[in-house]
Amino acid sequence: MAGPGPEVTRGVGSRTASGGVASGGVVIRTATAADLPAMAEIYNDAVRHTLATFDVDPQPPTLFAERVASRRPGDHVVVAEEDGRVLGMAYAATYRPRPAYDGTRETSVYLDADAHGRGIGRALYDELFRRVDADGIHTCLAVIAQPNPASEALHAAVGFERVGLLREVGRKFDRWVDTAWWQRVR
């Protein structure tokens, strides 16, 4: 199956597998070019206030354009939308461009700060991995800057395991930061 997969819209108004309950009206769908500004806004909030990304300066609205446009099987970007507002996104993208890595993707997920703890991260990842698995991707990797208990819990919940820790590889907010590597193998 090519590209972002079917234009599935999944309601997450029911109880999620994570045990959380997303409020009614939240749908998970394929990201489009029209979502790029909202996606960048969510990402840039994480840039400014968290260690979730090692970007330190806000990024342009086109940041996710290539990933959204990709039709390469195994590449997917999904967003969570409620009342016409994008609350979060998850993506699976190239890990490294060399061909031996074709069966591997790096994944990540970001939510608006107001949308945490409602099962939306889990709903985004469930849909992302449904698509990634359907495309036959063998391994997914996630890099989680420390500490991030919410992200580690989410990755564990969808089948990742922690496989390593790189010490003091990032420097942000005037301190050294470790990154944990997590892996999900089908």
Ligand SMILES: CC(C)(COP(=O)(O)OP(=O)(O)OC[C@H]1O[C@@H](n2cnc3c(N)ncnc32)[C@H](O)[C@@H]1OP(=O)(O)O)[C@@H](O)C(=O)NCCC(=O)NCCS
């Ligand atoms: C990480 C993130 C996507 C989680 O999304 P979320 O919608 O808040 O999480 P959910 O409500 O779907 O919960 C998913 C799991 O994480 C657990 N969890 C959520 N927040 C938690 C927290 N603060 N501490 C511990 N566990 C937490 C839930 O209990 C659930 O686990 P379970 O399935 O075993 O019950 C969200 O916190 C976020 O956007 N953080 C900022 C960006 C970020 O860190 N992205 C990850 C980059 S690696």
